[in-house]
Amino acid sequence: MKRLLEFLESRAGASSLWRAFADEPVSIRRAWLFTLGSAALFALVVQVVTGLALALSYAPTPDHAWESVKAIQTKLPAGAVVRGLHHWGSSAMVVLAALHLARTFLFGAYRKPRELNWLVGVALLLLILAFGFTGYLLPWDQKAYWATVVGTKVPAALPVVGAAASRVMAGGGAVGAATLTRFYAVHVVLLPILTLFLVAVHLLLLRKHGHAGPTSEPDPRQPFFPYQAARDAVVGLAVVLVLFALAFGSPAPLERLADPSDTSYVPRPEWYFLPLFQLLKFFQGPLEPIGTAVLPGVSMLLLALVPWLDRGASGRPRDRKPVLVLGALVAAGILALLVFGALDAPKVKARSGLGSGDVPDPRVLGGLASFERRQCASCHGAEGALAAGAPAGSVPLAMRSHALTGDALVAHVKEKTPKPAAPVEEGGEDPDKDVPSLLGYVAALKEGATFAGFPASIRAGGAAIDREDCRQCHQIYGDGGRRGPALQHLLGKREKAWLVEHFKDPKKLVEGSKMPKYAYLSEAELAAMADYLLALP
Amino acid sequence: MASRRAFTFTALAAGAAAFASVAGAALSFALSPLVRRASAAGAALDLGAAKDFDAVASGALGAAEVVLERRIEDGYMTRKVKERLAVVKDASSPFGLAAVSTTCTHLGCGVAWSAAKKAFLCPCHGGVYGADGRVLAGPPPRPLAKVPLVVAGGRVTVDPSAFEA
Numbered sequence: 001m002k003r004l005l006e007f008l009e010s011r012a013g014a015s016s017l018w019r020a021f022a023d024e025p026v027s028i029r030r031a032w033l034f035t036l037g038s039a040a041l042f043a044l045v046v047q048v049v050t051g052l053a054l055a056l057s058y059a060p061t062p063d064h065a066w067e068s069v070k071a072i073q074t075k076l077p078a079g080a081v082v083r084g085l086h087h088w089g090s091s092a093m094v095v096l097a098a099l100h101l102a103r104t105f106l107f108g109a110y111r112k113p114r115e116l117n118w119l120v121g122v123a124l125l126l127l128i129l130a131f132g133f134t135g136y137l138l139p140w141d142q143k144a145y146w147a148t149v150v151g152t153k154v155p156a157a158l159p160v161v162g163a164a165a166s167r168v169m170a171g172g173g174a175v176g177a178a179t180l181t182r183f184y185a186v187h188v189v190l191l192p193i194l195t196l197f198l199v200a201v202h203l204l205l206l207r208k209h210g211h212a213g214p215t216s217e218p219d220p221r222q223p224f225f226p227y228q229a230a231r232d233a234v235v236g237l238a239v240v241l242v243l244f245a246l247a248f249g250s251p252a253p254l255e256r257l258a259d260p261s262d263t264s265y266v267p268r269p270e271w272y273f274l275p276l277f278q279l280l281k282f283f284q285g286p287l288e289p290i291g292t293a294v295l296p297g298v299s300m301l302l303l304a305l306v307p308w309l310d311r312g313a314s315g316r317p318r319d320r321k322p323v324l325v326l327g328a329l330v331a332a333g334i335l336a337l338l339v340f341g342a343l344d345a346p347k348v349k350a351r352s353g354l355g356s357g358d359v360p361d362p363r364v365l366g367g368l369a370s371f372e373r374r375q376c377a378s379c380h381g382a383e384g385a386l387a388a389g390a391p392a393g394s395v396p397l398a399m400r401s402h403a404l405t406g407d408a409l410v411a412h413v414k415e416k417t418p419k420p421a422a423p424v425e426e427g428g429e430d431p432d433k434d435v436p437s438l439l440g441y442v443a444a445l446k447e448g449a450t451f452a453g454f455p456a457s458i459r460a461g462g463a464a465i466d467r468e469d470c471r472q473c474h475q476i477y478g479d480g481g482r483r484g485p486a487l488q489h490l491l492g493k494r495e496k497a498w499l500v501e502h503f504k505d506p507k508k509l510v511e512g513s514k515m516p517k518y519a520y521l522s523e524a525e526l527a528a529m530a531d532y533l534l535a536l537p
Numbered sequence: 538m539a540s541r542r543a544f545t546f547t548a549l550a551a552g553a554a555a556f557a558s559v560a561g562a563a564l565s566f567a568l569s570p571l572v573r574r575a576s577a578a579g580a581a582l583d584l585g586a587a588k589d590f591d592a593v594a595s596g597a598l599g600a601a602e603v604v605l606e607r608r609i610e611d612g613y614m615t616r617k618v619k620e621r622l623a624v625v626k627d628a629s630s631p632f633g634l635a636a637v638s639t640t641c642t643h644l645g646c647g648v649a650w651s652a653a654k655k656a657f658l659c660p661c662h663g664g665v666y667g668a669d670g671r672v673l674a675g676p677p678p679r680p681l682a683k684v685p686l687v688v689a690g691g692r693v694t695v696d697p698s699a700f701e702a
Contacts, residue, residue, distance in 0.1 A: 281676070
């Protein structure tokens with residue numbers, strides 16, 4: 001062992017290098033505050049390790065990215081944990097780097113001769129944000145897609161270079177396959193190389209100028225190893241434990257597959273971009289570059305120039321009031337934008353399919369069909385907005401206060417419906433079988449949904465699917481039986497003609513299928529059902 | 538002596554140029570989107586039967602949103618995407634209808650028609666457009682893009698080239 005160490009020392013200077021770092025005298029006062037940089041480094045190590053693991057199983061193409069992430073999440077052993085660690089680790093990086101920066105700022109540790117190391121730190125902060133931006137496109141889910149659509153369009157408003165910068169970022173005119181490969185390459189090759197290089201420079205400069213320590217005397221010191229190293233280890237343990245707790249308690253989200261046609265989706269960026277997102281709302285038209293480039297750019301420049309703005313003789317906080325006040329104001333501004341941005345985020349719509357832009361639930365469309373068949377509109381008006389000349393006492397269904405439910409509603413429907421409800425089929429089916437769907441439709445109206453905008457075929461298809469009760473065996477929007485496959489993401493997998501043929505004779509196309517034949521339905525209705533299924537997200 | 542010095546510097550410059558050309562080749566990859574443009578060819582896209590849009594033409598309905606599917610050239614591959622268009626009333630068109638893109642001209646989010654507000658609303662930064670695509674409020678710099686629409690043989694179709702960014 002001793003000979004091995006001697007060999008390493010004589011050939012590589014390993015022991016001297018180790019001693020140089022281990023014996024570094026570190027300040028004892030406020031020692032715990034000096035662990036923040038190490039905490040950020042631990043989070044970075046977590047990101048490198050989990051990122052490497054994720055890269056082993058990820059495919060950066062629009063056809064496979066989402067599925068590969070889903071496979072990581074659901075099929076790989078510990079896949080959900082590794083992805084959760086990476087997801088939460090990115091937030092941890094931002095938080096810990098910001099705290100480390102705040103501590104350095106408060107202590108004035110950027111002052112001569114450490115100006116360069118401050119600059120390296122600012123560059124690392126930008127790299128962390130770039131990691132976040134390029135990273136969350138990769139799952140190719142709704143959040144990924146829309147955040148990147150917005151993010152790559154942001155530079156477009158800049159004068160002269162804007163349009164070109166936007167195209168280079170996206171790899172073309174729109175977010176697509178080229179964007180995904182670009183972001184992937186930047187995320188897993190370019191940024192890690194730059195980051196590791198700058199982290200090395202950061203540590204070497206720390207070693208060169210020594211530990212800055214507290215702002216006032218006395219400043220007793222201890223060697224880094226084992227004293228400060230032990231504190232770092234405790235903090236590192238805490239970081240990893242918190243990340244594990246988050247990964248288990250709140251798994252990384254994977255939203256629906258990216259869908260450019262889904263206008264019901266409300267895009268919001270990751271929390272650390274909310275201040276920028278919020279700024280976009282304040283500056284419009286020709287002023288927009290102020291929000292997208294000038295303000296963020298000036299803030300970053302000010303941050304980078306801090307060591308040169310604060311060159312007074314004393315490093316004590318009370319002698320650096322102007323700089324500290326300015327820093328506090330900028331930090332308060334960023335936090336305020338973050339809070340307002342977070343408050344502004346609309347509540348995520350329940351996955352009921354009731355949203356005006358989403359494809360409605362088949363139950364709602366079935367209800368719409370029976371609303372029409374039962375001529376409810378003669379009193380309640382189209383879409384539940386009271387018809388002109390409605391009998392006195394009619395209730396506008398879109399009104400939230402309306403409250404006729406359960407048996408009372410069934411009785412009401414039976415009493416008021418102008419003619420026998422559904423055509424009673426052979427075998428004497430319940431003519432009021434459609435009432436639950438009708439209730440679903442009325443509930444959707446109360447949510448403020450409107451359906452007239454949907455193509456007639458999708459409305460008819462959804463109604464037919466509701467009437468034929470496809471949900472007895474198939475899941476739609478996460479609701480229904482599990483005997484057949486869930487009806488989602490069919491677009492791109494099945495052709496319309498295939499679906500229609502399959503409805504007519506399932507066994508012909510899928511060997512061993514237990515699904516009954518629906519050949520008795522009209523061709524138009526079968527086509528409408530296929531339209532509806534293909535429109536489902 | 539001078540020629541020796543010149544040789545040394547020439548050698549250094551040549552080495553630097555060789556590496557610069559490697560970097561240049563890599564950079565040309567990165568900047569290729571500035572030169573390559575996706576082609577905008579393809580058959581007309583069917584939006585549906587003309588009678589499906591009677592409510593729009595008569596003014597009873599402000600806008601009908603249509604999801605359609607088309608094949609696009611996307612970087613190294615072609616793939617199917619779903620796109621959303623809105624069909625609106627347009628007295629100036631010989632067909633009485635016009636199609637507008639539902640992509641917000643601000644930062645590209647998808648706008649949705651609100652029957653209650655009789656306007657297209659953008660969920661991102663609060664852009665508001667009228668039924669004809671005009672900007673009514675918010676940050677959008679331009680009206681919603683018009684997509685040429687044709688009604689023939691009882692079918693409504695649009696020209697796919699209007700989608701290309």
